Amino acid sequence: MRTRFSLLDTPSPNLQLEANLDNAIAHYFQKRALTLAEIPEYQDLVQRARKIRLDTLNGLPSHLKRFRGVLEGAGVRVIEAKSAEEARRAVFDIAKRHDVKRAVKSKSMLSEEVCLNEFLEESGIEVVETDLGELIVQLAKEKPSHILTPCIHKSQREIAELFSRVFQRDVPDEESAIAELARVFLREKFFSADMGITGVNFGVAETGTLAFVENEGNLRYCALLPRVHVALMGIERIAPDMESLGTLLTVLTLAGTGQRAGAYTTLLSPPEFGRKAPEQDRFFYLILVDNGRSGLLSDPKRRETLACIRCGACLNACVVYRHIGGHAYQAPYMGPIGAILMPGIHPKGTERLGFFSTLCGACREICPVGIDIPGQLLAVREQFFHHAARSPAKGVRYLAFLLASHIGRHPRVVSLARRLVRPMLAIPYIEHVLGWGKARDLPVPASRSFQERFWGDHTDAA
Amino acid sequence: MAERIGFFVPCLIDHFEPDVAIHAIEVLKFAGFVVVVPKNQTCCGQPWFNVGLPKLALPYIERFVDRFGGLELDAVVVPSGSCASFLAKHAPETAKRKPGLYKKIKELSAKIREFSDLAYGKLKDVPLAMPRPTRVFYHNSCHMSRELGVLEPPLALIDQTGGVKREEIPLPLPCCGFGGAFSTLLPFLSYRIGERKLEEIAKTGAEVVISADSGCLMHLSSIAKKRPSNVRFVHLASFLYEALPKP
Numbered sequence: 001m002r003t004r005f006s007l008l009d010t011p012s013p014n015l016q017l018e019a020n021l022d023n024a025i026a027h028y029f030q031k032r033a034l035t036l037a038e039i040p041e042y043q044d045l046v047q048r049a050r051k052i053r054l055d056t057l058n059g060l061p062s063h064l065k066r067f068r069g070v071l072e073g074a075g076v077r078v079i080e081a082k083s084a085e086e087a088r089r090a091v092f093d094i095a096k097r098h099d100v101k102r103a104v105k106s107k108s109m110l111s112e113e114v115c116l117n118e119f120l121e122e123s124g125i126e127v128v129e130t131d132l133g134e135l136i137v138q139l140a141k142e143k144p145s146h147i148l149t150p151c152i153h154k155s156q157r158e159i160a161e162l163f164s165r166v167f168q169r170d171v172p173d174e175e176s177a178i179a180e181l182a183r184v185f186l187r188e189k190f191f192s193a194d195m196g197i198t199g200v201n202f203g204v205a206e207t208g209t210l211a212f213v214e215n216e217g218n219l220r221y222c223a224l225l226p227r228v229h230v231a232l233m234g235i236e237r238i239a240p241d242m243e244s245l246g247t248l249l250t251v252l253t254l255a256g257t258g259q260r261a262g263a264y265t266t267l268l269s270p271p272e273f274g275r276k277a278p279e280q281d282r283f284f285y286l287i288l289v290d291n292g293r294s295g296l297l298s299d300p301k302r303r304e305t306l307a308c309i310r311c312g313a314c315l316n317a318c319v320v321y322r323h324i325g326g327h328a329y330q331a332p333y334m335g336p337i338g339a340i341l342m343p344g345i346h347p348k349g350t351e352r353l354g355f356f357s358t359l360c361g362a363c364r365e366i367c368p369v370g371i372d373i374p375g376q377l378l379a380v381r382e383q384f385f386h387h388a389a390r391s392p393a394k395g396v397r398y399l400a401f402l403l404a405s406h407i408g409r410h411p412r413v414v415s416l417a418r419r420l421v422r423p424m425l426a427i428p429y430i431e432h433v434l435g436w437g438k439a440r441d442l443p444v445p446a447s448r449s450f451q452e453r454f455w456g457d458h459t460d461a462a
Numbered sequence: 463m464a465e466r467i468g469f470f471v472p473c474l475i476d477h478f479e480p481d482v483a484i485h486a487i488e489v490l491k492f493a494g495f496v497v498v499v500p501k502n503q504t505c506c507g508q509p510w511f512n513v514g515l516p517k518l519a520l521p522y523i524e525r526f527v528d529r530f531g532g533l534e535l536d537a538v539v540v541p542s543g544s545c546a547s548f549l550a551k552h553a554p555e556t557a558k559r560k561p562g563l564y565k566k567i568k569e570l571s572a573k574i575r576e577f578s579d580l581a582y583g584k585l586k587d588v589p590l591a592m593p594r595p596t597r598v599f600y601h602n603s604c605h606m607s608r609e610l611g612v613l614e615p616p617l618a619l620i621d622q623t624g625g626v627k628r629e630e631i632p633l634p635l636p637c638c639g640f641g642g643a644f645s646t647l648l649p650f651l652s653y654r655i656g657e658r659k660l661e662e663i664a665k666t667g668a669e670v671v672i673s674a675d676s677g678c679l680m681h682l683s684s685i686a687k688k689r690p691s692n693v694r695f696v697h698l699a700s701f702l703y704e705a706l707p708k709p
């Protein structure tokens with residue numbers, strides 16, 4: 001997987017990226033504030049949604065069993081994928097079985113998680129992203145940098161330039177021109193595709209209903225036009241019943257985009273799908289992906305992370321994300337949710353994401369299901385140090401903190417250390433050795449501490 | 463009967479800005495408290511808790527309990543929002559790792575009061591005034607407002623001070639980018655976040671940045687030193703000390 005990771009920390013900030021993120025996120029906050037001003041009961045909704053999610057996770061196996069039971073009873077093919085590899089294989093096998101040459105795809109972070117596009121393309125199947133943001137990212141040969149707004153790192157001007165290059169014509173820096181070009185390009189793809197791939201926002205255990213939210217209408221095309229529809233769903237995305245679905249969809253769009261509802265909400269319920277339509281061959285498959293979720297689920301301290309409904313709000317609220325953007329995380333999920341989810345489902349090389357946070361708590365405040373993201377980040381940091389002995393980078397950090405903790409425990413040792421450090425700060429370039437000072441003037445410790453001044457220099461062990 | 467309060471000195475104040483502690487004690491005495499300063503205090507242990515090594519925070523919690531327990535205090539005052547939030551909100555959970563410690567810290571935790579929160583109760587009707595007109599910006603500490611829920615008292619204290627105009631940032635980037643361990647592990651990013659915060663503050667025309675969190679203040683002032691700027695960074699305790707009615 002491409003989740004290898006190195007700490008991104010550079011002396012020269014990316015000003016264009018900062019400006020693009022600022023613009024988009026300021027717009028988001030304005031819209032959100034306007035909508036929420038009309039909904040005084042928003043915090044109650046959040047508490048309800050939180051309870052629904054946590055209760056669902058606590059009983060997830062039985063909800064899943066019920067969900068599968070309803071679907072399979074109606075003749076729907078449900079495939080379980082334990083790993084990313086199994087999920088990719090399952091889609092590929094379906095594509096082969098139905099002789100698929102071209103697939104159209106709506107936005108799905110899960111498909112990014114299992115690296116579906118790369119795999120299908122390598123196997124000779126053309127995959128076309130149909131969400132405008134995803135299409136832009138695909139044409140630019142990049143990865144999404146936000147879980148809801150994949151091309152948030154690009155300005156409109158950069159997008160117009162990209163389209164001019166790709167489509168070999170002069171595309172003006174106008175939203176309508178860009179959208180029109182994408183529409184024409186995609187229309188042809190929709191009608192000629194053999195398979196549609198979508199994610200799923202929620203699956204309703206009681207009725208087997210699949211719920212999809214979107215703003216562009218492309219998901220409906222993906223689900224309904226091609227003869228084969230494959231939907232990928234994380235095992236945790238269950239809503240017990242239609243009533244709880246309503247609550248979850250409401251907080252999802254309010255938090256995600258500041259909309260009371262998505263432009264299109266699609267509910268597919270058995271038995272409409274799954275049955276062979278009489279006049280032509282139409283097939284539907286649901287792939288339930290675990291890929292490390294069971295591990296998080298079985299850890300009571302980490303289960304809460306799975307409550308996430310992927311609204312993307314915590315990214316917008318995060319001061320770190322707003323400065324470095326999504327690509328810096330080098331992971332399919334970025335921002336605060338990426339920092340707590342990735343180390344849970346794919347610990348190798350992603351545990352350091354836990355340090356991509358100042359623990360300011362803005363994420364917890366904005367999360368529509370009230371996930372204690374800072375608390376989860378602390379758990380990730382503990383996990384990071386858990387096998388400190390196995391990695392030199394971790395070991396060195398651990399020893400530094402261990403040493404510091406031994407010094408700090410004894411007031412006299414601290415005072416001694418302070419006296420030793422004071423003259424050392426005069427050494428030229430010393431700040432380059434000390435992490436903090438790389439970027440700033442190191443603060444000079446006082447010649448006498450408060451306690452020494454208050455009690456006299458000889459603090460005895462009173 | 464005057465309330466007896468214990469004074470906890472955050473390590474950054476103790477070793478880098480000792481005047482702040484002296485000012486805080488003077489303000490509290492003025493407000494009518496009897497201030498007890500236990501000897502041989504250390505850091506609260508928050509850095510190790512925040513970095514993911516909660517076990518290394520235990521000796522600090524033990525010392526805190528040892529220094530402040532049994533003193534029959536009405537409250538323990540902490541002049542730094544982040545340390546106060548650790549002692550009040552996270553120390554008990556952390557202490558569960560050591561048998562017997564939880565009960566002792568729990569009792570003390572319930573008495574933790576952030577400095578401005580405690581002071582506001584007694585100072586709200588006192589005529590505070592700065593010697594000369596000043597434009598200030600209050601930097602809100604994330605831990606103090608989000609975890610402790612202390613947001614209004616420092617603002618109210620500043621606003622009631624004569625001669626002071628408080629400036630605000632329209633769409634604030636809330637966090638200053640300090641984050642303790644974060645600033646050591648990602649120093650340039652931490653610097654950049656602080657730098658942009660300072661740019662926003664500079665636009666308001668404020669000459670003084672006030673905060674009730676010693677970590678944020680130290681971070682921001684160390685960045686300001688690298689830039690041409692006349693802004694002063696002042697702990698709320700020192701600001702209030704300056705504004706107290708002179709005898």
Ligand code: SF4
Pocket residue numbers: 255307308309310311312313314315336337363366367368369370371
């Ligand atoms: S963690 Fe919360 S705020 Fe972040 S994406 Fe998930 S639901 Fe949204």
